[in-house]
Amino acid sequence: xxxxxxxxxxxxxxxxxxxxxxxxxMTLSADAxxxxxxxxxxxxxxxxxxxxEKFDVEFREDMLTRKTFESIASMRDALLELISENPS
Amino acid sequence: xxxxxxxxxxxxxxxxxxxVSFTVGTDLCAVEDVEASILRFGDKYLRRVYTPREIxxxxxxxxxxPAFAGRFAAKEAVFKSLRSSxxxxxxxxxxxxxxxxxxxxxxxAGAMQELARQRNVSHLSLSISHERQYAHAIxxxxxxxxxxxx
Numbered sequence: 472x473x474x475x476x477x478x479x480x481x482x483x484x485x486x487x488x489x490x491x492x493x494x495x496x497m498t499l500s501a502d503a504x505x506x507x508x509x510x511x512x513x514x515x516x517x518x519x520x521x522x523x524e525k526f527d528v529e530f531r532e533d534m535l536t537r538k539t540f541e542s543i544a545s546m547r548d549a550l551l552e553l554i555s556e557n558p559s
Numbered sequence: 560x561x562x563x564x565x566x567x568x569x570x571x572x573x574x575x576x577x578x579v580s581f582t583v584g585t586d587l588c589a590v591e592d593v594e595a596s597i598l599r600f601g602d603k604y605l606r607r608v609y610t611p612r613e614i615x616x617x618x619x620x621x622x623x624x625p626a627f628a629g630r631f632a633a634k635e636a637v638f639k640s641l642r643s644s645x646x647x648x649x650x651x652x653x654x655x656x657x658x659x660x661x662x663x664x665x666x667x668a669g670a671m672q673e674l675a676r677q678r679n680v681s682h683l684s685l686s687i688s689h690e691r692q693y694a695h696a697i698x699x700x701x702x703x704x705x706x707x708x709x
Contacts, residue, residue, distance in 0.1 A: 491592075512635055513592055516650075517606060521602045535649055 478547050479527040481525050489517035501544040514538050578704040584639025588632040588694045594624040608650045628694035629687040630655045636698040637665055641674050663687055680704045
């Protein structure tokens with residue numbers, strides 16, 4: 472079972488690599504608005520694909536919204552939902 | 560999924576003489592970012608963002624990178640012109656098609672088609688331009704004052 476902390480750490484690593492933000496993803500508040508931190512639409516695609524790869528899941532079409540990718544916390548919650556739907 | 564061809568001349572009028580307004584969307588996309596995504600994620604990236612027709616059209620080019628970047632910018636420009644409250648587009652539901660004359664048309668499907676209907680969009684005009692480094696697109700949505708054409 473992947474813990475919340477592990478998921479959040481992985482999200483921060485992915486954001487560091489693919490988020491193209493001006494802020495340090497490793498120290499950013501989990502609730503910070505990532506669009507305001509500079510994450511573009513195209514960077515969001517890369518973050519989504521990298522998270523799918525890391526967690527071996529696929530974001531559903533209904534998850535492709537601002538709500539899902541607006542913060543580290545919202546991505547963590549979406550991933551927890553996907554992982555619980557497809558436990559390995 | 561049925562697609563609405565928003566650049567069809569039949570939808571390009573002025574809503575029977577009623578008032579119209581316009582909303583504009585624009586986007587700039589770095590070609591190297593798109594090429595890096597293709598290199599890093601390959602088909603998975605292409606299949607999540609572009610339709611099979613778009614992939615086929617871009618891959619026919621000697622340099623697919625600028626063509627893909629142009630289409631991404633176009634999708635974002637169209638999306639912005641639709642004035643969604645949610646800033647993340649359903650990219651594949653906005654399909655960009657190049658006409659034999661070299662101009663681009665837009666086909667909407669699914670949530671994007673529904674959004675255009677809610678906004679009373681009767682026509683979408685699009686222009687894409689790219690150099691080796693950047694692709695840029697502008698979309699103009701014509702908003703009819705009257706009832707939307709079914």
